[in-house]
Amino acid sequence: xxxxxxxxxxxxxxxxxxxxxxxxxxxxxxxxxxxxxxxxxxxxxxxxxxxxxxxxxxxxxxxxxxxxxxxxxxxxxxxxxxxxxxxxxxxxxxxxxxxxxxxxxxxxxxxxxxxxxxxxxxxxxxxxxxxxxxxxxxxxxxxxxxxxxxxxxxxxxxxxxxxxxxxxxxxxxxxxxxxxxxxxxxxxxxxxxxxxxxxxxxxxxxxxxxxxxxxxxxxxxxxxxxxxxxxxxxxxxxxxxxxxxxxxxxxxxxxxxxxxxxxxxxxxxxxxxxxxxxxxxxxxxxxxxxxxxxxxxxxxxxxxxxxxxxxxxxxxxxxxxxxxxxxxxxxxxxxxxxxxxxxxxxxxxxxxxxxxxxxxxxxxxxxxxxx
Amino acid sequence: xxxxxxxxxxxxxxxxxxxxxxxxxxxxxxxxxxxxxxxxxxxxxxxxxxxxxxxxxxxxxxxxxxxxxxxxxxxxxxxxxxxxxxxxxxxxxxxxxxxxxxxxxxxxxxxxxxxxxxxxxxxxxxxxxxxxxxxxxxxxxxxxxxxxxxxxxxxxxxxxxxxxxxxxxxxxxxxxxxxxxxxxxxxxxxxxxxxxxxxxxxxxxxxxxxxxxxxxxxxxxxxxxxxxxxxxxxxxxxxxxxxxxxxxxxxxxxxxxxxxxxxxxxxxxxxxxxxxxxxxxxxxxxxxxxxxxxx
Amino acid sequence: xxxxxxxxxxxxxxxxxxxxxxxxxxxxxxxxxxxxxxxxxxxxxxxxxxxxxxxxxxxxxxxxxxxxxxxxxxxxxxxxxxxxxxxxxxxxxxxxxxxxxxxxxxxxxxxxxxxxxxxxxxxxxxxxxxxxxxxxxxxxxxxxxxxxxxxxxxxxxxxxxxxxxxxxxxxxxxxxxxxxxxxxxxxxxxxxxxxxxxxxxxxxxxxxxxxxxxxxxxxxxxxxxxxxxxxxxxxxxxxxxxxxxxxxxxxxxxxxxxxxxxxxxxxxxxxxxxxxxxxxxxxxxxxxxxx
Numbered sequence: 021x022x023x024x025x026x027x028x029x030x031x032x033x034x035x036x037x038x039x040x041x042x043x044x045x046x047x048x049x050x051x052x053x054x055x056x057x058x059x060x061x062x063x064x065x066x067x068x069x070x071x072x073x074x075x076x077x078x079x080x081x082x083x084x085x086x087x088x089x090x091x092x093x094x095x096x097x098x099x100x101x102x103x104x105x106x107x108x109x110x111x112x113x114x115x116x117x118x119x120x121x122x123x124x125x126x127x128x129x130x131x132x133x134x135x136x137x138x139x140x141x142x143x144x145x146x147x148x149x150x151x152x153x154x155x156x157x158x159x160x161x162x163x164x165x166x167x168x169x170x171x172x173x174x175x176x177x178x179x180x181x182x183x184x185x186x187x188x189x190x191x192x193x194x195x196x197x198x199x200x201x202x203x204x205x206x207x208x209x210x211x212x213x214x215x216x217x218x219x220x221x222x223x224x225x226x227x228x229x230x231x232x233x234x235x236x237x238x239x240x241x242x243x244x245x246x247x248x249x250x251x252x253x254x255x256x257x258x259x260x261x262x263x264x265x266x267x268x269x270x271x272x273x274x275x276x277x278x279x280x281x282x283x284x285x286x287x288x289x290x291x292x293x294x295x296x297x298x299x300x301x302x303x304x305x306x307x308x309x310x311x312x313x314x315x316x317x318x319x320x321x322x323x324x325x326x327x328x329x330x331x332x333x334x335x336x337x338x339x340x341x342x343x344x345x346x347x348x349x350x351x352x353x354x355x356x357x358x359x360x361x362x363x364x365x366x367x368x369x370x371x372x373x374x375x376x377x378x379x380x381x382x383x384x385x386x387x388x389x390x391x
Numbered sequence: 392x393x394x395x396x397x398x399x400x401x402x403x404x405x406x407x408x409x410x411x412x413x414x415x416x417x418x419x420x421x422x423x424x425x426x427x428x429x430x431x432x433x434x435x436x437x438x439x440x441x442x443x444x445x446x447x448x449x450x451x452x453x454x455x456x457x458x459x460x461x462x463x464x465x466x467x468x469x470x471x472x473x474x475x476x477x478x479x480x481x482x483x484x485x486x487x488x489x490x491x492x493x494x495x496x497x498x499x500x501x502x503x504x505x506x507x508x509x510x511x512x513x514x515x516x517x518x519x520x521x522x523x524x525x526x527x528x529x530x531x532x533x534x535x536x537x538x539x540x541x542x543x544x545x546x547x548x549x550x551x552x553x554x555x556x557x558x559x560x561x562x563x564x565x566x567x568x569x570x571x572x573x574x575x576x577x578x579x580x581x582x583x584x585x586x587x588x589x590x591x592x593x594x595x596x597x598x599x600x601x602x603x604x605x606x607x608x609x610x611x612x613x614x615x616x617x618x619x620x621x622x623x624x625x626x627x628x629x630x631x632x633x634x635x636x637x638x639x640x641x642x643x644x645x646x647x648x649x650x651x652x653x654x655x656x657x658x659x660x661x662x663x664x665x666x667x668x669x670x671x672x673x674x675x676x677x678x679x680x681x682x683x684x685x686x
Numbered sequence: 687x688x689x690x691x692x693x694x695x696x697x698x699x700x701x702x703x704x705x706x707x708x709x710x711x712x713x714x715x716x717x718x719x720x721x722x723x724x725x726x727x728x729x730x731x732x733x734x735x736x737x738x739x740x741x742x743x744x745x746x747x748x749x750x751x752x753x754x755x756x757x758x759x760x761x762x763x764x765x766x767x768x769x770x771x772x773x774x775x776x777x778x779x780x781x782x783x784x785x786x787x788x789x790x791x792x793x794x795x796x797x798x799x800x801x802x803x804x805x806x807x808x809x810x811x812x813x814x815x816x817x818x819x820x821x822x823x824x825x826x827x828x829x830x831x832x833x834x835x836x837x838x839x840x841x842x843x844x845x846x847x848x849x850x851x852x853x854x855x856x857x858x859x860x861x862x863x864x865x866x867x868x869x870x871x872x873x874x875x876x877x878x879x880x881x882x883x884x885x886x887x888x889x890x891x892x893x894x895x896x897x898x899x900x901x902x903x904x905x906x907x908x909x910x911x912x913x914x915x916x917x918x919x920x921x922x923x924x925x926x927x928x929x930x931x932x933x934x935x936x937x938x939x940x941x942x943x944x945x946x947x948x949x950x951x952x953x954x955x956x957x958x959x960x961x962x963x964x965x966x967x968x969x970x971x972x973x974x975x976x977x
Contacts, residue, residue, distance in 0.1 A: 072579050091692075093585035105580035109598035118594075119584030166580075417777055421791050424854065427806035428794075434809075442815055446823045496703050507696030515704055517971060522711040524963045526911050528935040529952040532721060532730065532945060533714040556710040559703050588695045617799035619914035624940075634801040638918055641805050650809055657805040661798050668797035672790050675797065676858055 022083035022096075022173040023048045024069070024206055029078035031064060031230075038064050039075070040230045046223055049204045055217040056227035057253070062210045063178060065227070069208060070176055071095050082173050093122070098167035099176040102183065104159045106151035106166075113147040116166050137169045157188050164199075177209040181216065193219060214254045218242065226250050244380065248387040251306050251380065260312065261382070262350025264305040266298045275305055275379075280348025285329050287376055294391040295381060303390065304382040309344065311378040312356035318373035325377040332369045347372070435459060435655035442650050458651035462640070462659055466652050469639050471628075475656055478636035482616060484547050485632055489554035490611040496555075497562020497607060498600065502592050504563070505570040506578045516567065523560035530557075531624050538625060545627035553625060554615045561614075562607050569603040570596065605674045613664050613675070633660045715956065722950035728943040739946040748926050749951065752934040755841050759930065760909040762845045763852070767905055768898065770849065771856025776886060778857070779864045789861075792854035800851065804918025807847040808834070837927040840920055844912075844928055847919055852908065856901045863897040864890065903966045910959050931955050 024046045031039040038061050046052040054062040067073040069080060071092035080087050087095045106115050113134055120130045138144040141161045151159060160180065167175055180196075181189045197220055200207055211217055217224050218238045226233040226241065226249075234246040245251035251259045264275040264287070273289040273296065287305075289295060295303070318326050331347040338344075343358045356372055364370050381391040434442050435458050437451040445452075464474035504516050534553060535544070543549030573596060581591045622632040631639075637660045641653045668675050722740070725733040743749050774792060778785055795803065810816045813832040821829035833839035867890055875885045913932035920928040922937070931951055939948030 067579075070579075070583060072582065092579075092583045097583070099580070099583050101576040101580055103574055103576050105574065105576035107577060107581070107595055109595075118581070118586075122585035122590065166584075413777060413780060413782075417774075417782065417788055420774060421788060424791050424795060424850070427803070427810060427850065430810050431806050446820050447810065447816060448820055499699055500703050503696040503700045509697055513971065513975075515700070517967060518712070519704070519707055520967055521960075521963065522707050524907050524959055525711060525715070526932065526952065526955040526959055528913075528932055528948075529718050529956050530710065530714040531936075531952075532939060532949060533717040534710070536730065537710075556706050559707060563703065588692065588699075613797060617801075619799065619801050619917070620936075623917075634799050634914070637805065638801050641808070641918070642921060650815060653805060653809065657802045661802045664797045664799070665794065668790075668794055672793070676793065 022206060023050075023081075024052070024174055024208065025079075025081040026065075026069070027079040027081070029065065029068060029080070030076045031061075031068060031073070032076045038230045039068070041078070042225075042227075042230075042232050044223075044225050044232070044235055046206060046208070049206055051200055051207045051209065051220055051222045053217040053221035053224050054208065054210045054227060055212065055214060055224060055254075056233075058212060059229075060227040061230040062212075062227050064230075066099075066176055066178055066208060066210045069174075070097060070099050093119075096173040097176055098170040098172040098174075099178065100163045100167050100180045102179040104151075104163040104180075104183075106159055106162055108151055111148050111150050112143065112154070112162050112165075115151070115162060116169050119166065119170055133169050137165045140168065141165050156184050157192065160184065160192055164196075173206065175205055175207045177207065179211055180209075181211070182213070196220065215256065218254065224254075226253065228253075243378070244389065245306075246389055248304065248306075248382050251382070251389075255308060257309050257344065257355050259306045259308050259380075260349075260352075260354040261304050261306050262352050262354060263302055263384070264350060264381075265302050266295050266300065268299050273299070275303075275381075277305065277350045279331060280334075281332055285331075285349065285374075287327055287374055287379075289376065289379075290325060292379075292381065292391045298381075298383075298390065302384060304384050305350070306380040306382060307354075307374065308378060309355045309357040311375040312354065313373050313375070314356075314358040314362045315371055315373055316362075317357075317359045318375065321373070321375045322377050325375060327374045327376065328371045329374065330369050331372050333364055333366055336364060336366050431654040431658050435462075435651055435658055437651055439647075439649055439651055458649070458655040459659075461649070461652045462655040466640055466649070466656065467643060468636050469628075469643070475633065475636055475640070475659055478631050478633050479659070481547060481626075481630055482633040485550045485554070485630070486612060486615050489551045489558065489615050490608055492551070493555045493558035493562045493611055494604065494607045496559060497564075498566045498597070498604070499592070500559070500563040501566025501568075501570045502596055504567045505573070506575060506591070506596075507588070516563075519560050519563050521560075522557070523564065527557065527620055531620075535625065545625065545630060547630040549625055550621060550630055550632070553621050554618065557621075558611050558615065561610060565603055565607045565610070566600075569600065573599065602674070602677075605671065606677050609667055609671060609675050612667060616664055636660075718949045718952055721945060722953045724946055724949075726945035726949065728945065730945060735946070739950040743947050743950050743954070746947075748929055748934060749931075751926055752929045752931045755928060756910065756930050758841055759845055759848070759912070760906065762842070763848050763909050764902060764905045766845065766849045767853045767856045768901060770853045771901065772860050772891070772894070774853070774857040775860035775864055778861055789858070792857055794854070795851045796855045798851065800912075800914035801918045803847055803851050804915050807843065807850070808919050811843050811846070834920065835924055837924055840924060840927045844916055844919055848909075848912065848915055851915075852905065856905070859897050859901050860894060863894050867893055899966070903962060906962050907959050910955055931958075 024044075026042055026044045029039050029042040030037065042065060044052065054065060056062050064073060068075045071087065071090060075088065082095060082097070107118065110118065116134050116137065117130050120133065125133075134147070135144070138147060141164060143158065143161050143165060146154065146158055146162070151162070154162065163180070177196075181192055184192060193216060200220075209216075209220060218241075221238050223235065224238055224241045225235045228249055234241055234250045236244075241250060241254055245254065245259070248261065251261065262277055264277045266289075267274050267276055269286075273292060275287045275289055277285040277287065279285050315328060331349070333345045333347055334353070335346045336343065338360070341360055343360060343362045343364075345356050345358060345362075345364060346353045347356065348354070358364070380389055382388065383390050430447055433450060434447060436454050436456070437445075438453055438455055438457070441452060462475055464476050465472055466474050468475065468478070500519070504512055538544045538549045538552075541549070541552075543552060577595055578591055581595045586594060616632075617634060618632070619634045619638065622635040623638075626632060626635060637656050640656050720732075721730055723734050723736060724739075725731050725735045778789065782788065811831070811834040813819065813835060818829060818831045821831075834843045871889065871893075872885060875889050880888065911932060912930060913936070916922055916928055916930055916933050922929050922933045931954065935948045935951040935955065938944040938951065
């Protein structure tokens with residue numbers, strides 16, 4: 021086990037720069053998730069850590085040792101691939117043993133290691149089967165077994181769950197988390213699924229166009245997104261973003277948001293000193309759906325920062341555990357998350373509780389968070 | 392729709408007739424394609440007089456194996472009455488190493504061009520591919536000189552070299568297209584497992600290459616066995632292949648034309664490729680399709 | 687350290703093949719190209735004579751015959767193979783019982799050598815013992831079919847034999863294409879009320895465009911290279927009536943000792959083939975890169 025440090029990683033293909041100076045550090049035993057839309061460079065970054073692709077400049081440290089000049093097999097890492105990459109001509113046992121065979125480990129030792137890993141992953145009865153005879157979930161386990169048997173410093177996962185159906189994906193997610201908790205090995209995990217990122221990670225790195233947008237704990241990423249991109253990308257349904265004007269009235273700052281009915285919603289701002297600099301200007305107000313709710317659901321929140329306001333509901337979408345409704349605010353459809361028992365129908369008005377303790381503000385031109 | 396058809400007797404009738412016509416047309420073409428083979432076989436079992444005096448399509452009145460014996464071991468070919476046997480052996484001696492080597496090199500080339508791409512790999516592949524299509528007339532003059540310089544003129548190793556070089560384009564194409572669809576992640580996984588360049592090829596790719604090896608071997612075997620131009624240009628007695636010998640047999644101007652021997656010889660020359668076709672026609676067709684760049 | 691050998695190994699492994707092709711294909715093309723501008727006769731000679739060989743070549747009656755024959759042969763061969771191949775493929779696509787029996791019969795000629803094909807057809811078309819004599823035997827005494835011996839018609843016998851050999855292959859290509867058509871498209875056309883022949887004509891055949899293109903490329907390059915078949919079937923005769931550029935090049939270079947003229951004929955053949963193949967390969971590799 022070891023920490024992993026990426027220092028100013030750059031990578032170019034011809035003229036095209038796909039990684040633009042990435043700095044990330046993850047502690048020993050940490051679970052780092054690289055997340056972003058396709059083409060953001062997350063898989064390239066993972067391949068660079070693995071040594072499957074060369075970097076143009078920068079340094080990669082595993083423990084205290086730079087591994088940039090090492091062959092993938094010498095970096096003391098193991099990788100689980102998106103397609104599992106099981107060798108089709110070998111059975112499960114041979115697949116798991118192949119790496120040890122290449123490193124010249126003696127047969128009895130190999131067999132002991134295989135038995136140990138097979139038991140951990142409950143694949144002992146599959147050892148003699150060919151990959152083509154396995155289900156998706158079983159292949160996933162074997163791929164993990166092949167990685168586990170190496171007992172590496174760092175595990176790399178390249179979108180390992182994306183080929184599984186929805187139910188199995190949730191099960192395997194839990195299992196990976198359990199595995200991490202029991203083994204405590206450092207993990208780097210690539211996904212485009214922000215829910216996977218939030219549930220698994222101890223640290224998340226959000227990437228876009230080869231640039232690191234934000235690096236932090238899941239809570240930091242979720243509650244204090246650095247910019248509009250992170251705010252919209254993380255969380256589902258995504259954060260509501262609406263145009264608001266900052267106006268000082270009778271000594272207190274307020275945010276004015278136009279409602280769909282031509283009225284103005286006036287939201288008091290307590291503890292947003294940074295917005296003093298934006299008085300009179302238009303900013304973007306971000307509120308997660310769960311920060312706009314019905315009166316009953318808002319009862320547990322800090323009442324001094326909650327404002328009740330009647331809004332016209334356009335669409336009602338019951339989702340079992342919650343009910344989502346939309347209303348027009350700041351020229352956009354805004355989603356509010358109500359309790360499952362909320363009684364409302366489309367076209368009616370109802371009072372919505374705005375929890376300003378959770379509000380964030382962005383500069384519309386730079387798209388960076390200002391408060 | 393089908394119900395309205397069956398309740399309408401004229402439409403149903405028409406369909407039956409159309410179906411019958413369809414099978415009739417298909418059958419006519421079966422006859423067309425089989426006719427030359429039939430003619431060759433039937434007449435190779437007839438005495439010569441029966442061919443000259445009788446009907447080529449008729450079955451033999453008197454069955455005889457003499458034409459086959461003559462074609463195999465005693466017919467006059469060029470100046471020597473050796474039959475086709477020594478040339479059959481020449482062809483085997485030429486085909487086996489040429490097919491083996493070109494397939495092996497093609498496999499490695501395909502592996503490099505898909506899994507170890509380097510700057511300019513596209514151009515290299517395009518140049519190898521283009522080599523498949525050159526008219527071989529353009530290499531005859533320099534090839535004759537180079538074979539002379541290498542001391543391989545008129546020899547079987549010389550012909551092996553020629554067929555190896557001009558087969559590389561197709562074998563590389565086959566393996567490249569096959570390996571292009573082979574998941575690169577497997578290669579990466581094997582690299583992470585510590586396998587080197589040759590181990591990845593030998594342990595991971597080759598064991599999964601069965602189908603394309605069969606296609607390539609069949610394609611190369613058929614093409615090299617059936618070649619005439621190179622054999623006619625670069626071979627002498629010790630290396631003349633079957634096709635050239637057959638042509639010499641048929642077109643030798645001396646004496647009476649022994650049609651029955653010619654037909655027996657033609658079937659002998661066709662036999663190896665026909666057997667391959669009958670045994671593994673599916674792969675043969677796949678090879679043809681792949682030869683059409685993509686098909 | 688990653689060893690330098692490992693990094694260069696792939697290129698080292700590819701190098702022998704590439705060098706062989708570089709020398710034996712492109713080097714030889716350059717050499718033949720040079721000879722076509724030289725005064726070579728029986729042996730290669732390196733005195734340059736400009737375009738004299740090409741001027742002589744295009745002044746030769748035999749070369750004009752050869753080009754003319756290639757034109758007639760190529761056009762008919764490609765045309766008939768394509769139409770016949772498509773026709774048979776459509777017939778076979780009608781859920782035919784015994785397709786597994788019929789298909790290999792249509793295709794087997796492709797496995798034969800052109801020399802074998804030539805021999806078989808040579809005697810089958812021979813008026814003395816072949817088709818004409820068969821018809822006479824059956825009592826149709828006025829039947830007259832001596833094309834193979836007739837200067838004006840001999841080239842068509844080459845077409846007959848070549849079509850016999852290749853049309854099954856074209857059929858297989860079209861059949862594969864037809865089987866690849868999305869059945870939902872056909873269902874949609876049926877729901878639109880189209881008759882089956884109209885579905886083929888308006889919907890399916892237009893979708894066969896790539897097959898038309900690849901079969902054209904394959905057939906065109908086979909036509910220009912055709913050599914063995916002519917040698918076995920007619921030997922270029924009667925007279926020089928079935929001469930093609932390929933046989934012309936061979937006889938001028940090796941039996942008439944006009945190497946310079948032979949080389950220029952080979953270069954013309956190369957230009958003809960490449961003008962068809964190069965754009966095709968270029969577009970194929972392009973579309974591969976895009977997808």
